[in-house]
Amino acid sequence: METHLHLSSKMDALARLISELHEFCQGNGLDTEFSLEIQLVLEELVVNIIHHGTAENEEVPIDISLAVTDHVLHIKVEDGGRPFDPLTHQVQALDIPFEEREIGGLGILLVRELMDSVSYCYSHGKNIVTLTKKIH
DSSP: OEEEEEEESSTTHHHHHHHHHHHHHHHTTOOHHHHHHHHHHHHHHHHHHHHHSSOTTOOOEEEEEEEEETTEEEEEEEEOSSOOOTTSSOOOOTTSOGGGOOSSOHHHHHHHHHSSEEEEEEETTEEEEEEEEEOO
């Protein structure tokens, strides 16, 4: 089963994302823990696009493709926001005390940790993040 979502870069798009993702995961027999990890990753990416990839009151399309082949989940997230490569973003050391930490960066670390592979490119005016995760 494969699905494609076309979302707006508005926070209310998250409800549709969660609903469609839930249906996709159920349709592919993915367990709850796996599904929640994917939801967390996609919410992080979409919220970053909404908050950091667009100017105030600007709306850009966000396209998400999900597919399962050979026990691997394949995800592609494309957006027309400002170029941003999450793989080059410096993540702070986790042993820094909470009160000394700068805001941000943990979500990208979470995405990297939960997925088996994450790649990025900027092509034809779009950020494209491609992710995979083995289904156990």
